[in-house]
Amino acid sequence: MNKLTARVQQVNSLLCVGLDPIGDDAQVESRLVEIIEQTAEYAAAFKPNLAFFLSRPGGVELLQRTVRRIPSEVLVILDGKFGDIANTADHYARFAYDVIGADSVTVNPYMGDDSIVPFAREGKMVFVLAKTSNKPAHSLQDVALTQGGTLADYTTGVAQELNEQHHNIGLVVGATNAEAVARIRSISAQQWFLVPGIGAQGGDLEATLNAGLRADGQGLLINASRAIWQASDAAAAAKELTAQINQLRPVGV
Numbered sequence: 001m002n003k004l005t006a007r008v009q010q011v012n013s014l015l016c017v018g019l020d021p022i023g024d025d026a027q028v029e030s031r032l033v034e035i036i037e038q039t040a041e042y043a044a045a046f047k048p049n050l051a052f053f054l055s056r057p058g059g060v061e062l063l064q065r066t067v068r069r070i071p072s073e074v075l076v077i078l079d080g081k082f083g084d085i086a087n088t089a090d091h092y093a094r095f096a097y098d099v100i101g102a103d104s105v106t107v108n109p110y111m112g113d114d115s116i117v118p119f120a121r122e123g124k125m126v127f128v129l130a131k132t133s134n135k136p137a138h139s140l141q142d143v144a145l146t147q148g149g150t151l152a153d154y155t156t157g158v159a160q161e162l163n164e165q166h167h168n169i170g171l172v173v174g175a176t177n178a179e180a181v182a183r184i185r186s187i188s189a190q191q192w193f194l195v196p197g198i199g200a201q202g203g204d205l206e207a208t209l210n211a212g213l214r215a216d217g218q219g220l221l222i223n224a225s226r227a228i229w230q231a232s233d234a235a236a237a238a239k240e241l242t243a244q245i246n247q248l249r250p251v252g253v
């Protein structure tokens with residue numbers, strides 16, 4: 001978390017550059033190099049999505065080389081949406097942190113808090129799925145619980161309690177539903193949210209920032225994957241999105 005806040009201040013940015021490499025195996029590595037070189041100066045974080053690497057021969061090695069190319073002061077979030085019993089989760093944590101060299105992961109909390117805790121190592125950061133950007137998310141996450149609130153609300157509460165103990169737990173909250181962002185922020189006033197859904201998924205940037213920013217103008221990491229990967233000028237796309245975000249937030253509070 002310290003690395004994240006230091007980087008956010010250093011580059012004055014809440015941008016998370018998603019690395020979801022699409023295209024031919026032969027060309028994908030040079031595009032990854034290009035994206036990292038062109039966007040690092042605007043990036044608070046990079047988020048490689050594990051599936052897009054595992055789907056290729058040599059994908060783990062490609063991911064290792066990609067992570068090594070990211071400047072050490074930029075947070076690397078390995079988006080694996082890991083979620084298994086503690087014993088197994090521990091092996092996923094070793095993979096993410098020791099084999100790949102990530103600083104942070106995304107975790108699916110459905111199996112319970114023992115699937116989260118093995119990732120909460122000191123010096124690392126965990127983003128727990130709370131309210132995701134996909135439309136069918138409501139089929140589980142909006143289910144009303146008998147004690148009141150929804151499953152997403154309850155998950156947020158669990159992640160918040162874990163954060164009080166470990167100080168390195170954030171949430172994943174999709175940008176496709178600004179009301180949901182506001183609701184999760186009303187439950188968790190201080191945690192960092194990783195926010196995918198801007199760009200290709202049509203999330204409303206202004207509404208998302210209004211709904212989720214903390215009073216200090218931070219607390220949201222705005223992810224863009226395809227919007228940057230597919231841009232003819234990745235540097236310009238990252239610069240423009242960073243500027244749009246900064247126009248809509250109080251900076252340097």
Ligand SMILES: O=C(O)c1cc(=O)[nH]c(=O)n1[C@@H]1O[C@H](COP(=O)(O)O)[C@@H](O)[C@H]1O
Pocket residue numbers: 018020049079081106131132133134172173174196197198199200201223224225226227
């Ligand atoms: O955990 C995630 O990053 C995630 C959560 C979520 O609710 N929605 C979501 O789209 N994501 C990921 O964020 C990225 C979004 O990509 P774009 O829509 O191309 O910007 C993908 O890597 C998704 O897997």
